Amino acid sequence: MRLALVAYLHGAGGAERQIILLGNEMKKRGHDVHLLILAENKSNYDIADGVHIYDLSVVEHGGKFDIIKRYFALRKWLKKIHPEITINYNLQGAYFSMLLGNRICGKILYSERGDPYDKEYSGVLGHVRDITCKKVDALVFQSEGARDFFEIGEKQKAIVIHNSVVVPQDKYPIPSARDNRIVTVGRLHSQKNPQLLVDAFALIADIYPDMTLEFYGDGDLKEEIQSIINSKGLSERVHLHASRKDIFDCIRTARLFVLTSDYEGMPNALMEAMALGLPCISTDCRPGGARTLIKSGKNGIIVPPRNVNALVDKMMYMLENPREAELMAIEAYKIGTTHTNVVTFDKWNQFLISIL
Incomplete structure (x- = not known):
């Protein structure tokens, strides 16, 4: 599969880590993986060799038109990549993908990485989220509690997949003293x-x-x-x-x-x-x-x-x-x-x- 992963790499957060891990692991499984970085590129997590990286944050300079530049940069590269599936861990990316449509993005997947009950979704952003989640082709949730918030459409696919944890337990046995x-x-x-x-x-x-x-x-x-x-x-x-x-x-x-x-x-x-x-x-x-x-x-x-x-x-x-x-x-x-x-x-x- 040709996969486009739309990432907002703001730092050392869980969403940043998990989308990079997803790209790395899909590459291991033989998929053609393209990582498109929007807004910021501040993550120190290792990206596997063979994952194609597009740092679209370079088009932004802190101005009032940055969000427009972000949208058109994403549109430009998704048209060139022509993915079969576009995966978003951020609502804005999912909304952009929805606007661009399936002809450019292929199937559109949104993975909710935060708290859907949060008060930040009480206004306009909540309406944007609700519209987006009804239009995407697939949804991935981290927990059953997040899944239960949403109404899943008849034509949509949805699943709960917990995050992975990467601790080499051969190196870190349970300590004998604390x-x-x-x-x-x-x-x-x-x-x-x-x-x-x-x-x-x-x-x-x-x-x-x-x-x-x-x-x-x-x-x-x-x-x-x-x-x-x-x-x-x-x-x-x-x-x-x-x-x-x-x-x-x-x-x-x-x-x-x-x-x-x-x-x-x-x-x-x-x-x-x-x-x-x-x-x-x-x-x-x-x-x-x-x-x-x-x-x-x-x-x-x-x-x-x-x-x-x-x-x-x-x-x-x-x-x-x-x-x-x-x-x-x-x-x-x-x-x-x-x-x-x-x-x-x-x-x-x-x-x-x-x-x-």
Whole structure:
């Protein structure tokens, strides 16, 4: 198949990683893969040899007509590529593809990567999303919760495919000893609600004087979160680290991994923590990806979002009951075999074949 993947590579996010992985894995399976990069090209993820790359972000210069330039650049190259399927992980790309039509794009697929219930879709953008999703040929969702939001047309094909997790478990067995750290990984952004974790840690800091809290990730809330940390007198115990390529080595021996997001498509950081064998707590973030991964009390713990007391209660439970925490970590570790690239992208491959 000749596949066009329309990518917005804003940085080290999950959607960026997953669309590049999709391109790489489809190339391995013998498909002719074309990656068209719009808006920004800031991702450091490796793109496989043989994937054709078109950096269309070079036509943009921060002006008011950039979106028009973006549309026509995409139109130009899709006409030359003439794909059998155009795959979009971003609503704008899917909308552009819908406008261009099947003669240029082939079959049009949209994969919802965020939270369809989010308030950003309450206005005009919501109408654009609804129109687009009714017109595309196929839809891929990361979670059952996201799928349940949409009405699938009789002529449309749709499937739920969870993200893959890439942790070399031969290199990273479950550690035999843990250090007194609570860790989290993700952008310092309102979506991730980092303050909730700082507030929760502040309430247990005196009970566990040897425990530290470590954030790994950049973001526009860094100064604000650091100010909150300082105001609570925790500057020596709560540390804000930049994003790291060696993140597995940084977090694998921690006592606890905590995700406090308000919403996530499918939380890649949580999946990696589970595949490293970390005891995990996650908020029940919309639209249900964490709940899909964690069976609370069996392979981790789910808590209500934005509820500091519930989070504190479960953090203390994990810290006070290390044996139970380790049993959950052992169960969580199994995600490393159930959500491999082979499993995930074989499903993608079969679905793409089915929509032609």
